[in-house]
Amino acid sequence: METILKVSNLTKRFSDFALQDVSLSLPGGAIMGMIGENGAGKTTMIRLILGLMKRDAGEVSLFGNPEGIKDAGIREQIGVVFDDCRFHCTFNAMEVGKIHKNMYPHWDGEYYRHLCSRFFLPEKKKIKDYSKGMKMKLSIAAALSHHPKLLLLDEPTSGLDPVARDDLLEIFQDFISDEEHSIVFSSHITSDLEKIADYIAFLKKGKLCFSLEKEELRESFSLLQCGEELLRWEPLKEKTAGIRKGRFGCEALLRCGAAEAKKLLAQEGKGGEITAVVEIPSLEDIMLLYEGGLN
Amino acid sequence: MKGLLLKDVYLLKRFGRIYVVMLIAYTAISIFTDSSGFIMGINVSMFSLLPFTLISQDYSCHWDGYAVTTPVYRRDIAIEKYIVVAGMWAIGLAITLAVGVVTYLINPEAFPMEDTWGTMVGLTLMIFFNNSITIPTMLKFGPEKGRLIMMGSLVIPMLGIVALVKFLPESFGMLGALLGAAGVLILMFVISIRLSVHIMEKLDVS
Numbered sequence: 001m002e003t004i005l006k007v008s009n010l011t012k013r014f015s016d017f018a019l020q021d022v023s024l025s026l027p028g029g030a031i032m033g034m035i036g037e038n039g040a041g042k043t044t045m046i047r048l049i050l051g052l053m054k055r056d057a058g059e060v061s062l063f064g065n066p067e068g069i070k071d072a073g074i075r076e077q078i079g080v081v082f083d084d085c086r087f088h089c090t091f092n093a094m095e096v097g098k099i100h101k102n103m104y105p106h107w108d109g110e111y112y113r114h115l116c117s118r119f120f121l122p123e124k125k126k127i128k129d130y131s132k133g134m135k136m137k138l139s140i141a142a143a144l145s146h147h148p149k150l151l152l153l154d155e156p157t158s159g160l161d162p163v164a165r166d167d168l169l170e171i172f173q174d175f176i177s178d179e180e181h182s183i184v185f186s187s188h189i190t191s192d193l194e195k196i197a198d199y200i201a202f203l204k205k206g207k208l209c210f211s212l213e214k215e216e217l218r219e220s221f222s223l224l225q226c227g228e229e230l231l232r233w234e235p236l237k238e239k240t241a242g243i244r245k246g247r248f249g250c251e252a253l254l255r256c257g258a259a260e261a262k263k264l265l266a267q268e269g270k271g272g273e274i275t276a277v278v279e280i281p282s283l284e285d286i287m288l289l290y291e292g293g294l295n
Numbered sequence: 296m297k298g299l300l301l302k303d304v305y306l307l308k309r310f311g312r313i314y315v316v317m318l319i320a321y322t323a324i325s326i327f328t329d330s331s332g333f334i335m336g337i338n339v340s341m342f343s344l345l346p347f348t349l350i351s352q353d354y355s356c357h358w359d360g361y362a363v364t365t366p367v368y369r370r371d372i373a374i375e376k377y378i379v380v381a382g383m384w385a386i387g388l389a390i391t392l393a394v395g396v397v398t399y400l401i402n403p404e405a406f407p408m409e410d411t412w413g414t415m416v417g418l419t420l421m422i423f424f425n426n427s428i429t430i431p432t433m434l435k436f437g438p439e440k441g442r443l444i445m446m447g448s449l450v451i452p453m454l455g456i457v458a459l460v461k462f463l464p465e466s467f468g469m470l471g472a473l474l475g476a477a478g479v480l481i482l483m484f485v486i487s488i489r490l491s492v493h494i495m496e497k498l499d500v501s
Contacts, residue, residue, distance in 0.1 A: 050364050053499035072366045086361035088306060088352055095305050103298030103365045 002028045004150050004182040010048055010058035017206055019044045024201050024211040029179035033193030034186040035287055036203035042186035046154045079143030083155040085135035089128035093121050093138055104146035112145035133164035151183045157192050169196050190283035209290055222258040223281035225251050230276060242289035253289035299375040303349055314341055329405035334394055335414035342387030343421040346380045347429055351438040360500040373495040377488050380426045387418050423480040427487035434494045
């Protein structure tokens with residue numbers, strides 16, 4: 001399978017924040033969800049991939065081309081959706097289409113009109129009169145209508161209602177239905193990525209904690225709900241990636257799958273404790289607990 | 296490039312309607328007051344400020360940050376802004392001349408053609424001088440600082456005109472002065488284009 005995106009040791013330093021040494025890759029036909037809290041570096045990462053800002057170190061290769069975004073031919077193969085609508089609010093969808101037709105050599109006007117109609121976007125209504133969901137759908141229609149192979153989406157579902165979000169996720173799943181198309185999708189709405197992502201990259205304070213296939217992720221982490229005492233037990237301590245203390249006990253994110261965690265507890269006779277429950281963590285659990293509250 | 300130009304044409308269409316209304320209103324005021332000042336003033340200010348307004352509009356919706364992800368080259372994003380300036384200049388001159396001829400035919404004493412020629416020279420000076428300074432500044436620092444620098448830069452052509460009138464040797468003549476000014480403007484414009492291309496190619500866009 002062709003590697004569509006390869007990021008190696010990407011680094012960008014600001015006065016108060018740094019994205020440090022991030023490496024990941026994405027094969028064709030897959031969706032990579034980039035998760036992390038606000039300010040974790042997701043947008044910085046996408047901006048660096050898009051060449052919107054200069055990187056301090058590292059490489060970004062797109063479709064095997066080390067020039068990345070600098071190559072206009074590569075830019076033809078990508079579609080970009082930002083978290084805000086980048087079109088002038090006085091334009092309408094028809095004008096946006098005509099402008100793009102003159103920017104992309106392979107612009108498919110018929111497909112654009114089809115998408116606008118599928119998204120119920122009135123062609124002559126001004127963008128300023130669109131709802132937030134409509135603006136996002138217009139951005140997506142524009143990003144898809146030159147038939148890109150890679151979509152880069154920076155928090156496209158933030159601020160949208162569940163119905164609009166679900167609609168967009170369906171569109172993204174249609175887009176990657178063959179092995180030629182891929183999506184990089186940053187979001188802090190983990191439930192969206194739970195639904196559609198094949199790979200998860202987790203950024204925290206500018207560092208990549210992991211980049212794993214979603215299935216691999218389930219085998220790499222487990223969630224243990226237990227009393228505080230149990231977490232002081234040395235074999236568990238070694239495997240603990242993060243702890244959250246609540247009124248009725250603790251939750252710990254373990255660096256091993258649920259089966260392995262259960263086995264460990266059973267072997268040592270700890271599994272019999274009424275309060276110890278091992279589960280598969282959700283992305284939200286991982287995001288909240290990873291490297292959190294460790295003593 | 297065509298897509299970028301089309302984007303500005305659509306933006307200008309909106310301003311065009313407002314401009315036509317203002318042009319009619321100011322022409323009427325000029326005719327009733329027997330003074331060409333209003334109409335010539337509106338032409339100079341509208342056409343020299345429109346490119347600035349377009350850049351501000353691009354900035355407010357982060358258009359340039361989007362455009363650089365399309366097959367458009369960063370260099371073209373900068374150059375297109377100067378093509379718009381040149382277009383504004385040509386349209387501005389044509390309208391000024393047309394209005395000047397019409398008002399001259401209505402009342403040759405109140406609206407002599409000399410006023411029209413003067414306005415055309417002023418328009419040329421303002422458009423090329425201001426935009427040569429403000430476009431690279433706005434690209435680099437954004438519209439807020441660009442606006443301040445533009446306001447400051449307005450003083451320079453005024454001082455230039457005063458200096459020209461006061462210190463110009465008699466032998467040099469008005470034609471020589473105009474040709475000299477044209478040379479300076481062309482040089483400034485070319486340097487400004489190169490500077491803006493350089494800025495755009497290195498710029499971190501949002």
